Amino acid sequence: xxxxxxxxxxxxxxxxxxxxxxxxxxxxxxxxxxxxxxxxxxxxxxxxxxxxxxxxxxxxxxxxxxxxxxxxxxxxxxxxxxxxxxxxxxxxxxxxxxxxxxxxxxxxxxxxxxxxxxxxxxxxxxxxxxxxxxxxxxxxxxxxxxxxxxxxxxxxxxxxxxxxxxxxxxxxxxxxxxxxxxxxxxxxxxxxxxxxxxxxxxxxxxxxxxxxxxxxxxxxxxxxxxxxxxxxxxxxxxxxxxxxxxxxxxxxxxxxxxxxxxxxxxxxxxxxxxxxxxxxxxxxxxxxxx
Ligand code: NDP
Numbered sequence: 001x002x003x004x005x006x007x008x009x010x011x012x013x014x015x016x017x018x019x020x021x022x023x024x025x026x027x028x029x030x031x032x033x034x035x036x037x038x039x040x041x042x043x044x045x046x047x048x049x050x051x052x053x054x055x056x057x058x059x060x061x062x063x064x065x066x067x068x069x070x071x072x073x074x075x076x077x078x079x080x081x082x083x084x085x086x087x088x089x090x091x092x093x094x095x096x097x098x099x100x101x102x103x104x105x106x107x108x109x110x111x112x113x114x115x116x117x118x119x120x121x122x123x124x125x126x127x128x129x130x131x132x133x134x135x136x137x138x139x140x141x142x143x144x145x146x147x148x149x150x151x152x153x154x155x156x157x158x159x160x161x162x163x164x165x166x167x168x169x170x171x172x173x174x175x176x177x178x179x180x181x182x183x184x185x186x187x188x189x190x191x192x193x194x195x196x197x198x199x200x201x202x203x204x205x206x207x208x209x210x211x212x213x214x215x216x217x218x219x220x221x222x223x224x225x226x227x228x229x230x231x232x233x234x235x236x237x238x239x240x241x242x243x244x245x246x247x248x249x250x251x252x253x254x255x256x257x258x259x260x261x262x263x264x265x266x267x268x269x270x271x272x273x274x275x276x277x278x279x280x281x282x283x284x285x286x287x288x289x290x
Contacts, residue, residue: 001224004258006149012268015148016061019275023062026286034282035064036120036274037086039097041079041105042072046234047098054096054271061275066092072102079105080113087115093285094120094278099170117284120277123170131177137284138277143175145269146207146228147182153226153258154205158183163200165189165216165246166209171230175207214248218255227252227259230266 023033036058040051051067058065068082079101086095095118101107111119116126122140130136150157162184166172176186184205189196200206200220208216209230221227231246245262253259260266 001254001257003253003256004153005253006153006228006258006260006265008145008149008260008265008267008269011149011152012145012272015269015272016057016275019272019279020061022279026283027062031282031286032091033062033064034094034278035066035089035092036094036096036278037066037068037089037092039068039070039079039082039086039095041070041074041098042102047100051098054274057271057275058278061279063275063278064091074105076105076109079110083110083113087113087118090285092118093282094118094274096121096274118281120274120281121170122174122277128169128174131174134181137280139178139273140170140174141273141277142171142209142230142266142270143178144273144276145266146175146230147178148273149228149260149266149269150179150205150226151182156183157205159185160204161185161187161202162205162207163187163189163203164207164209165196165200165220166207166211166230168209171209175209179205179207208246210246212246213244214246216247217251218248221252221255223255224257225255227256228266229260229262232262232267 038051038054055065055067086092095114097110111123114124116124119127119138122138127138131139162179164172164175167188167190176188180186187199189199197220201222203225205226207228213233213235229245229247233244234241235244243263
């Protein structure tokens with residue numbers, strides 16, 4: 001069996017080019033460029049890299065971008081003031097607060113404060129509820145990118161058994177909702193599941209979002225399954241720092257029909273979907289202004 005390696009970087013480039021074309025078309029009609037605001041608290045190097053990539057990709061898609069930086073010891077009030085100001089600005093259509101926040105700040109309060117119409121991460125409870133009831137417009141970027149890759153790979157997902165390993169609010173749960181809407185049969189495996197490996201082995205589609213480096217090996221995978229690896233874990237191997245997923249790529253790839261690599265799979269698609277969400281938010285704002 002030849003395994004198809006799903007090229008998330010190329011798919012992301014295509015999606016960003018599509019978003020860029022739409023931004024240009026709207027500009028010709030006099031619609032202002034979509035604006036993305038990214039808020040970064042503290043100096044975490046990984047978060048700083050993510051923010052830099054998001055700003056770069058926004059610019060590539062012809063959007064305006066604003067970066068707001070606050071010190072790691074900022075107060076909840078000062079962060080909330082920044083979000084409230086961005087909520088009011090007409091030139092900002094999407095607001096993303098880079099998570100995780102330092103421990104003394106409440107992520108939940110910040111997520112609830114972002115205007116749902118500008119919540120391009122799709123984490124606000126209103127958007128979570130809309131997703132659960134099949135009415136969402138702003139869907140969490142990582143599961144949205146995974147769905148896009150699965151639909152391009154498989155086409156119609158109806159009747160496929162999808163097993164999602166992980167039940168976080170940002171990946172596992174919204175992934176389950178999206179695949180359910182795409183008519184898959186869903187099983188969610190988590191740390192308290194009994195015999196999760198045997199359940200995973202029944203999957204036509206296996207999505208790993210666990211945060212445990214290379215947990216999923218060939219014993220978790222039915223031959224011919226499509227495997228989506230959401231994990232991003234920095235590990236030391238032979239004295240070198242490198243990124244690995246939640247799937248043991250070398251062991252699983254020979255058995256899978258298709259698989260996403262790490263890096264170069266889900267990560268770039270997540271950022272591309274952020275651009276898509278920002279465009280959607282700007283389109284809605286321009287329609288409601290008419
Ligand atoms: P969380 O830590 O929030 O959730 C991990 C989930 O995995 C939990 O539901 C947990 O179960 C479950 N879990 C942990 N260990 C096991 C196990 N041995 N067997 C079965 N389930 C287990 O992680 P996230 O969802 O935020 O992230 C998951 C991974 O995805 C991470 O590597 C993260 O870096 C990456 N990520 C990548 C993104 C991208 O753009 N590519 C974006 C977001 C995340 P329980 O609920 O019972 O504790």
